[in-house]
Amino acid sequence: MLPDTVGRRGWPHGTRKEAVPVRIGSIGVIGLGDTGSAVARRLLAQGFEVTVHDRDACKMAALVEAGATAARIPADAAEPADLVFVHLPDDSAAEEVLFDCGGVGETLPDDGLVVATFATEPVFVLSAAARLASLGLNIMEAWFLGDEPSTATTALAAGAPEHLATVTPVLEAIGVDLARVGPLGSVAALRTTLAAVRPPAGKALSPAAGTPVDVGRGRAPRQKDPRRETTMDSTLFDRLCDELGYEPSTVRVIRVTAREVGVTYTEPSGMPAGSTHPLQGEVDEAA
Numbered sequence: 356m357l358p359d360t361v362g363r364r365g366w367p368h369g370t371r372k373e374a375v376p377v378r379i380g381s382i383g384v385i386g387l388g389d390t391g392s393a394v395a396r397r398l399l400a401q402g403f404e405v406t407v408h409d410r411d412a413c414k415m416a417a418l419v420e421a422g423a424t425a426a427r428i429p430a431d432a433a434e435p436a437d438l439v440f441v442h443l444p445d446d447s448a449a450e451e452v453l454f455d456c457g458g459v460g461e462t463l464p465d466d467g468l469v470v471a472t473f474a475t476e477p478v479f480v481l482s483a484a485a486r487l488a489s490l491g492l493n494i495m496e497a498w499f500l501g502d503e504p505s506t507a508t509t510a511l512a513a514g515a516p517e518h519l520a521t522v523t524p525v526l527e528a529i530g531v532d533l534a535r536v537g538p539l540g541s542v543a544a545l546r547t548t549l550a551a552v553r554p555p556a557g558k559a560l561s562p563a564a565g566t567p568v569d570v571g572r573g574r575a576p577r578q579k580d581p582r583r584e585t586t587m588d589s590t591l592f593d594r595l596c597d598e599l600g601y602e603p604s605t606v607r608v609i610r611v612t613a614r615e616v617g618v619t620y621t622e623p624s625g626m627p628a629g630s631t632h633p634l635q636g637e638v639d640e641a642a
Contacts, residue, residue: 378437379403379437379438379521379522379524379525380403380404380437381403381404381405381406381435381436381437382398382403382404382405382406382436382437382438382439382440382525383405383406383407383408383426383432383433383435383436383438383439383440383459383463384398384405384406384407384408384418384423384432384439384440384442385407385408385409385429385432385433385439385440385441385442385443385452385459386408386409386441386442386443386448386452386473387407387408387409387411387414387415387418387442388442388444389503389505390442390472390499390507391407391409391440391442391472392414392417392418393503393505393507394440394442394499394529395407395418395421395423396418396421396505397505397529397530398525398528398529399418399421399422399423400529401528401529403525403528404424404435405418405422405423405424406423406424406425406426406431406432406435406436407419407423407424407425407426407432408425408426408427408428408429408431408432428457428458429452429453429457429458429459430457430458430459430461430462431462432459433459433461433462433463433467434462434463436463436464436467437464437467437468438467438468438469438470438521438522438525439459439463439467439468439469439470440470440472440497441453441459441469441470441471441472441473442472442473443472443473444473444474445473445474445475446473446475446476446479448473449471449473449475449479449483450479450483453469453483453486453487454483454486460486460487460490460492463492465491465492466491466492466493467492467493468492468493468494468495468518468521468522469487469492469493469494469495470494470495470496470497470522471483471494471495471496471497472496472497472498472499474543474546475543476543476547477540477541477543477544477547478540479543480494480496480539480540480542480543481539481540484539493514493515493518494514494518494539495512495513495514495515495518495519495522495539496512496513496514496536496539496540496541496542496543497510497511497512497522497526497533497542498510498511498512498542498545498546499531507531508530508531508532509531509532509533509534510526510531510532510533510534511534511536511542511545512533512534512535512536512542513535513536513537513538513539513540513541513542513543514538514539515539516535519533519535545595592606595609596609
């Protein structure tokens with residue numbers, strides 16, 4: 356049975372604290388893999404109150420020794436927090452942590468912010484955002500870059516500007532610069548794109564295998580059929596083109612499917628705007 360001292364959103368016998376609107380002092384970190392543990396340690400080093408949760412009790416014990424408070428369930432990590440970092444491997448784990456009984460959605464204070472760093476597809480991020488909004492909560496994406504999470508100095512972020520403004524001072528305090536990719540779903544689309552181009556050996560091609568993802572500079576063109584579509588700012592779109600080996604000025608939209616990555620060209624390329632050119636060869640699915 357869950358303790359009565361932990362407020363439950365929508366439970367008539369529960370009580371929970373109101374949101375702290377200005378200063379971020381207490382932070383939850385859920386998922387203590389390499390990135391989650393590194394973020395928690397860096398937050399502790401800067402004097403933040405950190406509550407952690409992970410299924411692995413040993414990982415939690417290591418953070419408790421560093422000064423964190425252990426939470427038995429995700430709701431306990433969210434209840435005292437102004438914002439919560441959620442570091443999880445996929446959307447199934449995120450669904451459980453955010454929305455199941457004992458999840459973040461039950462206790463995070465009104466207008467609280469979830470910083471999602473889990474690897475998933477854009478449609479899940481947008482669905483989660485809608486459901487959290489119905490609870491009076493917010494979500495943004497972040498992707499910590501670097502060979503070692505403990506030394507990451509940049510995070511790509513997506514979401515509403517006001518939410519990025521909330522988390523920016525926290526990340527700056529731990530030495531991480533925030534670069535905005537675009538609207539919510541953009542980070543997931545970028546991760547999906549790169550996973551499709553460079554699938555890790557022995558792993559599935561991408562979270563969205565079999566479903567096209569269109570990534571455009573500015574506003575991507577509408578498709579007649581239901582299709583995942585996202586946009587990003589010009590700087591990152593150019594970087595993505597470079598990663599894929601395309602000349603940015605000739606590309607209108609990058610389209611990713613399970614087996615190939617193609618582009619829709621702009622008129623200046625000398626090819627029809629609607630033509631698609633796949634990468635040389637196919638991106639084979641990992642066995």
